[in-house]
Amino acid sequence: MSAAERVAALRLETLELHLTDSILTIAVHRPEALNALAPQVIAELREVFGLLRERLGRPLVADGEDLDWSIRGVILTGTGGKAFIAGADIKTMQTMTVDDARVYASEAHELFSWIETLPVPVVAAVNGYALGGGCEIAMACDVIYASENAKFGQPEVALGLIPGFGGCARLQQYVGIAHARELIFTGRHIDALEAERIGLVARVLPDTGALAEAARTTLLQSAAQSPVAVSLAKRAIRAAQALPTDQGIEAELEAFVECFESDDLREGTTAFVEKRKPQFPGR
Numbered sequence: 001m002s003a004a005e006r007v008a009a010l011r012l013e014t015l016e017l018h019l020t021d022s023i024l025t026i027a028v029h030r031p032e033a034l035n036a037l038a039p040q041v042i043a044e045l046r047e048v049f050g051l052l053r054e055r056l057g058r059p060l061v062a063d064g065e066d067l068d069w070s071i072r073g074v075i076l077t078g079t080g081g082k083a084f085i086a087g088a089d090i091k092t093m094q095t096m097t098v099d100d101a102r103v104y105a106s107e108a109h110e111l112f113s114w115i116e117t118l119p120v121p122v123v124a125a126v127n128g129y130a131l132g133g134g135c136e137i138a139m140a141c142d143v144i145y146a147s148e149n150a151k152f153g154q155p156e157v158a159l160g161l162i163p164g165f166g167g168c169a170r171l172q173q174y175v176g177i178a179h180a181r182e183l184i185f186t187g188r189h190i191d192a193l194e195a196e197r198i199g200l201v202a203r204v205l206p207d208t209g210a211l212a213e214a215a216r217t218t219l220l221q222s223a224a225q226s227p228v229a230v231s232l233a234k235r236a237i238r239a240a241q242a243l244p245t246d247q248g249i250e251a252e253l254e255a256f257v258e259c260f261e262s263d264d265l266r267e268g269t270t271a272f273v274e275k276r277k278p279q280f281p282g283r
C-alpha cells in the first residue's frame with residue numbers, strides 16, 4: 001500500500017486530513033482549545049508524519065524499483081479560522097511533573113525533526129494565532145505562509161515558561177538574534193505583515209481561501225519538478241542550517257553528486273536538450 005492509501009485509512013480525532021492531487025492537508029482540529037497541541041495532538045501528528053517518513057521516497061514494494069511519491073507535499077494548518085495552533089496545551093502543563101514535561105517536549109522535538117527531514121516540502125498555512133508551540137511547529141515546516149489575520153508570538157515567559165518546542169533555537173535562525181530575543185523576552189504578539197518584514201513569513205495572503213490556494217499552488221509547482229532533486233535540496237538546506245558553513249557546503253556537494261546517480265537527472269537534462277517537458281521517474 002502506498003503512503004497515500006495508508007493515510008486515507010487513518011482514523012484520527014484531533015486532525016482532519018485531505019488528500020488532493022498528491023498534496024496532503026493536515027488541519028489541527030481542537031476547537032475547544034484553539035487547536036492547542038495537547039499530547040493527543042502530538043501523538044496523532046506523530047502517527048501521520050511517522051508514516052510519511054517511513055514510506056515516502058522508499059520502494060513501494062520490497063526490492064521494487066519504483067519509489068513511493070504518492071504524496072508530494074504537505075500543508076499544515078488549523079481549523080476554525082481563528083487559530084492555526086495557540087501553543088502547547090497550557091491546561092495540561094499546569095499539572096505536569098518534570099518527567100512528564102521531558103517526555104512531552106522530547107516527543108514534540110522528534111516530531112518536528114521528522115517534519116524537517118521529510119523528503120517532500122511542508123508548508124505551514126497560518127490562518128490565525130500561531131503562538132508558542134504553534135509558532136514553533138510552523139518554524140519546523142519548510143515555508144510559512146500567513147493570512148492577514150495571523151498573529152505570531154512566543155508568549156511563554158508570561159506563563160513562567162520558555163519556548164520549549166525549539167523556539168529558542170529556530171526563531172533566531174528565521175529572524176536573527178535581536179528580533180528573537182526581543183520577541184521571547186517580551187512575549188509580544190506580532191501581526192502577519194511584521195512577521196513577513198522580519199523574515200518569519202514568506203508570503204502574506206488576504207484571507208484563508210487565498211492562503212490555502214497559495215500553499216497548494218506552491219506545492220503543486222514543486223510536485224512538477226524532480227522529486228529526487230527536491231528531496232536532496234531539502235536535505236542540503238537543512239544540513240547547511242544545522243552545521244558550520246564548511247560542513248554545510250560538504251553536505252551540499254554530497255547531495256549534488258548524488259543527483260548524478262539518479263534517473264531524474266538523465267531525464268531532466270535530456271528533456272531540456274530535446275526541448276520537451278520532463279517525465280521524472282522519481283528515482
Ligand code: CAA
Nearest residue numbers: 032033034036086087088089090091131132133163164165
Ligand atoms: N492551551 C490550552 N487551552 C487554550 C490555549 C492553550 N495554549 N489557548 C487557548 N486555549 C483555550 C482557552 O483556555 C479557552 O478555553 P475556555 O473557553 O475553556 O476558557 C479557549 O481556548 C478560547 O480561548 P480564549 O477564550 O482565551 O480566546 P481569546 O480570543 O480571548 O484569546 C488567545 C485568544 C490570545 C490566543 C488566548 O487564548 C491565549 O493567549 N492563549 C494562550 C497562548 C499561549 O500562551 N500559547 C503558548 C503556550 S505555552 C507553549 O507553547 C510552550 C512551548 O513552547 C512548548
